[in-house]
Amino acid sequence: MLKNITLGQYFPGDTVVHRLDPRIKILVALLFLVAVFVVRTMWGFLALALLFTLIIALAKIGPVTILRSIRPLLFIIIFTFVLNILFYSGQTIYWQWGFLTISKEGIEKAVFIAIRLVLLIVATSLLTLTTSPMQLTDGMESLLSPLKKIKFPVHEMAMMMSIAMRFIPTLVEETDRIMKAQTARGAEFDSGNLLKKAKNMIPLLVPLFVGAFKRADELALAMESRCYHGDEGRTRMKVLHLKRMDVWALILMLAVSILFMVFL
Amino acid sequence: MDKVIDAQNIKYAYPTIEGTEPKLALRGVTLTVEQGQFIAVLGHNGSGKSTFAKHINVLLRAQEGTLTVVGLDTADETNVWDIRSHAGMVFQNPDNQLVSTVVEEDVAFGPENLGVPQEQLRDRVTEALRAVGMEGFEKRAPHMLSGGQKQRIAIAGVLAMHPDIIVFDEPTAMLDPQGRAEVMDTIRYLNKEEGKTIVLITHYMEEASEADRVFIMTDGVVTDEGTPREVFSHKEKLEQAGLLPPLATQVYYDLKEKGLELGLCPVTLKELVDELCRLA
Numbered sequence: 001m002l003k004n005i006t007l008g009q010y011f012p013g014d015t016v017v018h019r020l021d022p023r024i025k026i027l028v029a030l031l032f033l034v035a036v037f038v039v040r041t042m043w044g045f046l047a048l049a050l051l052f053t054l055i056i057a058l059a060k061i062g063p064v065t066i067l068r069s070i071r072p073l074l075f076i077i078i079f080t081f082v083l084n085i086l087f088y089s090g091q092t093i094y095w096q097w098g099f100l101t102i103s104k105e106g107i108e109k110a111v112f113i114a115i116r117l118v119l120l121i122v123a124t125s126l127l128t129l130t131t132s133p134m135q136l137t138d139g140m141e142s143l144l145s146p147l148k149k150i151k152f153p154v155h156e157m158a159m160m161m162s163i164a165m166r167f168i169p170t171l172v173e174e175t176d177r178i179m180k181a182q183t184a185r186g187a188e189f190d191s192g193n194l195l196k197k198a199k200n201m202i203p204l205l206v207p208l209f210v211g212a213f214k215r216a217d218e219l220a221l222a223m224e225s226r227c228y229h230g231d232e233g234r235t236r237m238k239v240l241h242l243k244r245m246d247v248w249a250l251i252l253m254l255a256v257s258i259l260f261m262v263f264l
Numbered sequence: 265m266d267k268v269i270d271a272q273n274i275k276y277a278y279p280t281i282e283g284t285e286p287k288l289a290l291r292g293v294t295l296t297v298e299q300g301q302f303i304a305v306l307g308h309n310g311s312g313k314s315t316f317a318k319h320i321n322v323l324l325r326a327q328e329g330t331l332t333v334v335g336l337d338t339a340d341e342t343n344v345w346d347i348r349s350h351a352g353m354v355f356q357n358p359d360n361q362l363v364s365t366v367v368e369e370d371v372a373f374g375p376e377n378l379g380v381p382q383e384q385l386r387d388r389v390t391e392a393l394r395a396v397g398m399e400g401f402e403k404r405a406p407h408m409l410s411g412g413q414k415q416r417i418a419i420a421g422v423l424a425m426h427p428d429i430i431v432f433d434e435p436t437a438m439l440d441p442q443g444r445a446e447v448m449d450t451i452r453y454l455n456k457e458e459g460k461t462i463v464l465i466t467h468y469m470e471e472a473s474e475a476d477r478v479f480i481m482t483d484g485v486v487t488d489e490g491t492p493r494e495v496f497s498h499k500e501k502l503e504q505a506g507l508l509p510p511l512a513t514q515v516y517y518d519l520k521e522k523g524l525e526l527g528l529c530p531v532t533l534k535e536l537v538d539e540l541c542r543l544a
Contacts (some may be wrong), residue, residue, distance in 0.1 A: 023273040134365055166365045169407040215360045222361035225321050226374040226421065227345055237372040237385040 009031070011129045017059035018130050021246040022139030025127050028253045032123035035257045036116055044264030045115050051256060052122050059130050069125040070118060077117050084110035137161045141239055148231075155231035171212060178207050267332075267463050269297040269320060274329035278461075279390060289315040291484035292329065295475075295538050297426075302462040305491075307481035308506035317433045317465045321351040332365055334428055345382055349378055351429040352422030354498035358414035359407075367409075367417055368393075374425040395458065396450050412443025418520035423454070429461040430454065436471065448474070451458040469496070469510035473531040480505045489527070489536040492531045512536035 012018075035048060049135075056066060070077075090105025131139070141158035148154050179189060182203050189200050277286040289312045313333050314383055318324040320330055334350045336343040352374070355361045355424055363369040371389045376396050380388065390470050396416040422430055422464040432451065436444040450469060454460045464475060478495040480488040482505040483495045487494055496513045497503070498514050508514065512530040516539075518525065527544075530536040 099519050100515065134369070162365065163363065166363060166406075169405075170359050173407075218355065218357060219361035219363070221318075221323055222353075222355055222372075223363060225323055225348055226363075226371070226425065227348050227377040229345065233379045235379050235382050235385065237376060237382065238368065239382060239391065 002094040010132045010176055011059075011061055011070075012132075013130070014262055015059050015130075016129060016245070017126075018054060020249055021133040021240055021242055022153055023143050024242070024246045024250050025131055026136070026139050026143060027250065028197070029123055029127040031253060031257050032126075033120060034263055036119045036123060039264050041264050043213075044260055045258050048119055051260075052119070052126065055126055056122075061127070064194055065129065066122060066125060069129070070121050073121055073185065080117065081110045081114045084113055087188050087255075132163060133165050137165075138240060139239070147207055167215070170215075171208070172210055175204065175208055178204055178211075265297040267379060268299050268334050269331075270333075271295045271316075271319070271326075271331045272329050274316075274319065274326035274331050276319070276324060278329050286471060288484055290326075292320075293481070293484070293486055295479055295486055295489075297429075297461060298520060299462065299530070300455075300459050300461055301477060302464070302475045303477045303479065303480055304362050304453075304464045304466055306466060306469070306472050306478045306495075306505070308387060308516070310483075311375075311481040311505070312484040313465045314433055314482045317353070319361050320429070320431050321348045321353050322461060323355050335362060341461075349425055350427055351431060352425055352427035353431045353433065354415070354422055356417050356432040356434045358411055358418055358438070361418050362406045362414065362421075365405055365407075366402075367398070367404050367406060371420045371424050374421050376503065377485055383495035388424045388426075389420075395423055395454065396420045397446075411439045412446040412478065415443065415447050419450055419454075423458075427464065429458070431463045431465070434467070435464075435466045442510075443494070459526070467507070469507065469514070470532070473510055473512075480507070482506070493529055497529050498501060 022214065032048070037049060039045060056063075064078075085102055085106050086100045088103065088106035088109050089101055090103030090109075092104035093101055094104070096100040128136070137158050141154055144152070144154045175223075183189070187200065187203050189204070190197070271293055271483075274290055276290040290404045291317055291489050293312070295305075305313045305316065306514060309389050315324065319326055319338065320333055321339050322333075325338060331338045334346050338347060338352075360483050362370050363373050371392055372385050375385055376387050389402070390399070393402065396415065397414050397418050397504055398420060401409070401413070401417070406417060409417065417428070419435075435451075436447050451462060451464065454472065455462045455506075457504045460477075462503065465476065466472055467513060473492045473496070475492060477489065478492050480501065487505055488501045490496055496509045499509065499517065502509055509517070510531060512533050515536055516526055516529050524543075526539040528535065528539055530539055
């Protein structure tokens with residue numbers, strides 16, 4: 001079961017959306033985020049929702065997958081929704097109890113913000129569902145590369161990110177192994193109150209961390225012996241190439257988003 | 265023939281906490297390897313064999329004595345990257361030496377670091393994966409592969425740098441018998457077909473018996489060297505090093521004790537079987 005964990009929430013596929021250059025996708029996702037904040041009317045939200053639905057359909061992502069990506073943040077959405085209803089003081093009041101008021105404006109505001117949050121999540125999920133973590137890192141590295149001029153360690157950060165992704169499954173497997181080993185020795189991981197539970201984690205975390213440091217040490221040696229010495233003089237097998245398709249996608253999305261932002 | 269590794273009396277002590285007496289891990293190792301040779305370094309835990317291996321591609325630097333690799337002096341700071349590109353190293357734990365989440369990108373990591381032009385990288389990866397018998401696994405994730413497969417990916421990663429020498433530091437210690445066989449087949453292929461000089465650090469006698477030359481290390485010095493047959497017949501020296509001869513050789517000695525002498529001291533099971541058949 002642990003062998004099958006996916007990294008991030010990448011949904012493999014071979015559609016137009018999947019094939020787009022990761023840099024373009026990152027830029028478009030940013031553009032969408034701005035659009036979601038700038039658009040002020042329900043018509044604007046509807047237009048954006050339609051646009052996102054179109055892209056989801058193009059990427060052949062099932063509606064269930066999209067809904068699943070909203071689930072972890074459902075609590076925050078409901079929480080802000082309730083807060084907005086109860087604490088927004090509007091003109092047309094339906095119900096009042098102390099400082100809690102339910103007003104027409106409050107409900108409107110709450111619905112507005114809830115939709116905005118959902119659209120934000122969908123916009124970012126569109127990026128992470130159709131772009132592998134590796135591509136995302138490469139895209140980020142490429143987009144941030146101008147920062148190298150001011151000595152910002154762009155390459156090092158991208159390398160760290162990709163190594164972290166490489167080791168997630170390895171460490172998950174190790175956690176599983178240590179847990180079984182400690183359970184065999186009588187350790188309990190899911191009994192007692194919160195404090196007890198936290199204490200119970202110590203025999204799991206200590207060996208996990210010691211192991212991780214040992215791995216890091218060995219990996220550093222292995223990388224050094226394969227002549228890794230930073231970004232300088234390094235070539236890449238996979239270089240990101242902008243295709244005509246990418247440019248058109250960017251122009252089209254830019255035009256549509258600006259249209260929405262200006263008129264809706 | 266050319267000496268590609270020439271170690272003369274090298275000594276090394278790991279850094280210690282201040283105040284304690286540093287213990288020498290290498291107490292004067294002298295060892296030479298010729299171009300295209302397959303050598304095995306055998307030794308007990310703590311004999312210094314892995315420490316020696318790390319000297320060959322300058323992960324550690326000798327504190328005394330001299331070591332030249334492909335004619336380059338390891339004491340010279342400016343030679344470090346050059347030496348590492350000529351002498352690759354495969355480590356014990358396959359999980360801790362793979363860098364990327366995709367096989368082909370991992371194999372490309374070494375040559376990318378060397379600055380190999382982009383248009384040649386793809387060919388290098390394909391060629392290296394073919395040599396280790398892992399073609400078709402380009403897009404796979406390393407953590408989904410078996411230990412033996414991961415170790416072969418690690419070998420491909422080194423191979424793609426086109427080294428002359430490949431040092432294997434107990435490459436089979438963490439593998440199951442099948443993985444061990446896969447890795448040994450690969451090592452044999454690299455030596456015989458691709459002409460790579462192989463340094464195999466191991467504590468498996470059976471693996472060492474395939475080498476052209478075997479070195480026994482005990483407590484940081486080389487105590488014996490020669491062909492596998494020579495070395496395995498020096499029973500006392502092996503015992504001093506805390507090692508047992510391989511099964512085939514052991515049987516030879518046991519038979520000899522009982523008064524039956526075979527014509528040849530066998531080092532592999534196949535040789536033993538051949539000798540026994542000759543008796544009948």
